[in-house]
Amino acid sequence: MAIRSDSVGNxxxxxxxxxxxxxxxxxxxxxxxxxxxxxxxxLPRRIVGVDLPEALPRAGAEPLPKSVSLAAASGVSLPFPAGRFDCVVFSLSF
Structure with a gap:
């Protein structure tokens, strides 16, 4: 499913x-x-966020909820096996 938003606020x-x-x-x-x-x-699911290493240092400023984890990785070469996730969100990434 793909959703397009015309407004960042929405x-x-x-x-x-x-x-x-x-x-x-x-x-x-x-x-x-x-x-x-x-x-x-x-939301009742596990969420893993990935971004380039230089984008993540600020991420550790606040504790993460138990259902959330962050990892340093490129969206081009992900460190996860195929089929690992049920949904992938790719938003406002250039």
């Missing part, structure tokens, strides 16, 4: 709506400091 709402029916693990590519990743922590 994107969070669209992504939450998209993730609501997902029952398995979610991968967010390009998570940056994990701000949006943390917003999904109350």
């Amino acid at each position: 994107e969070k709402s669209y992504l939450r709506d998209m993730l609501a029916p997902i029952v398995g693990d979610v991968l967010e590519i390009g998570c940056g400091d994990g701000r949006l990743t943390r917003k999904y922590a109350d």
